[in-house]
Amino acid sequence: GAGVSQTPSNKVTEKGKYVELRCDPISGHTALYWYRQSLGQGPEFLIYFQGTGAADDSGLPNDRFFAVRPEGSVSTLKIQRTERGDSAVYLCASSLTAGGNTEAFFGQGTRLTVV
Amino acid sequence: AQSVTQLDSQVPVFEEAPVELRCNYSSSVSVYLFWYVQYPNQGLQLLLKYLSGSTLVESINGFEAEFNKSQTSFHLRKPSVHISDTAEYFCAVSEIGGNTPLVFGKGTRLSVIA
Numbered sequence: 001g002a003g004v005s006q007t008p009s010n011k012v013t014e015k016g017k018y019v020e021l022r023c024d025p026i027s028g029h030t031a032l033y034w035y036r037q038s039l040g041q042g043p044e045f046l047i048y049f050q051g052t053g054a055a056d057d058s059g060l061p062n063d064r065f066f067a068v069r070p071e072g073s074v075s076t077l078k079i080q081r082t083e084r085g086d087s088a089v090y091l092c093a094s095s096l097t098a099g100g101n102t103e104a105f106f107g108q109g110t111r112l113t114v115v
Numbered sequence: 116a117q118s119v120t121q122l123d124s125q126v127p128v129f130e131e132a133p134v135e136l137r138c139n140y141s142s143s144v145s146v147y148l149f150w151y152v153q154y155p156n157q158g159l160q161l162l163l164k165y166l167s168g169s170t171l172v173e174s175i176n177g178f179e180a181e182f183n184k185s186q187t188s189f190h191l192r193k194p195s196v197h198i199s200d201t202a203e204y205f206c207a208v209s210e211i212g213g214n215t216p217l218v219f220g221k222g223t224r225l226s227v228i229a
Contacts, residue, residue, distance in 0.1 A: 004158070033216055040124070042205050042219035043159070055214065091159070100147045100209030101166050104217060106159040 002026075004107035006092050012113045013082055021077040021110045025094030032075050033104060034067055035091040043091055049075060050098045082114045117142040117208045119220035127226045128196055136191040136223045138180075138206030146208040148189040149217065150180055153203040162204070165189065176200075201227045 005024040013019050025032050031050055035043035045059040049069045057067075064082075069075040079086055089111050093104040122137045140146065148165040163174040170182040180191045189206060203224050207217040 031214075035216075035219075040221070042119075042121075042207075042221045043217075045216045045218070048216050050214070056216065059216075093159075098214040100211060100213060100215060100217075101164075103161050103164075105161075106151075108156075108158040 004092055004094050004105050006090075006107035006110050008110060009108065010111045010113075012115060015082060015084060015114055017082055019079050019082055019112065021079075021090050021112070023075045023077070023092030023094075023107060025073065025075070025092070026105055027073075029094035029096055029105075030072070031095045031098040031102070031104075032069060033093040033095075034075070034077050035093065037089045037091055037109070039088075046077070048098070055098065079112075082112075084114045087112055087114045117144075117146060117210065117218045119206050119208055119218055121206055121220035121223050123223050124221065125224045125226065127228060129228050130198055131195045133194050134192065134196050134200075134225065136204050136206075136225065138189045138191065138220060140187050140189065140206070140208050142187075142208060142210070144213075145211040147211055148180075148182055149207040149209070150174075150178070150189070150191050151205045151207060151219075153205065153222075155202070159205065162191075196225070196227050198227050198229060200225060 033048040034046040047057040052072045064080045089109040093106045095102040095104045150162040151159045152162045165182045173179045206220040
């Protein structure tokens, strides 16, 4: 596709369940980022990939959160034992390369609601 | 580490009036500066950026921002707003020379009133 695609657009899950959020980056983009945006806040960095490897996962809040990008394209953010505080919009972005001067293109996000 | 402060969470303004959205940052290293916009029900889009050179940068839809190093600011301005400018605006920074992700402010919701 032409842009970054995230699925599902909305996800409602029960507390304690496991969820997976998917991101399809722009074709050819080697860098992929995950952010979390809570109500009234700006996007907060979670993790970024350069190719298949996680170059920086310092933003993951705890070990319930994990992300993979096995073939250097699609990425999946996985959340175990979800809690109500995990409710937020999860944003994915990709850029041609890593580097602060390279434009990041964002998807529309997945709105996760934990009930 | 970097941080970004957007002083106003909401800015209401009448159509055709000027607007300024404020952004200040803190960083121990030199940074690139960005403004992103999020229109209702859409993803974040890059509005403009400062990488180097002229401290005044412009977007294609009439916004401009000026990098002020001494005041560590990157305020966004438009001389005459339109209804279609109603959106959430986010200021962001990233470290020059590092492969570090964007650090965002909390955002400013601009509401243009007819």
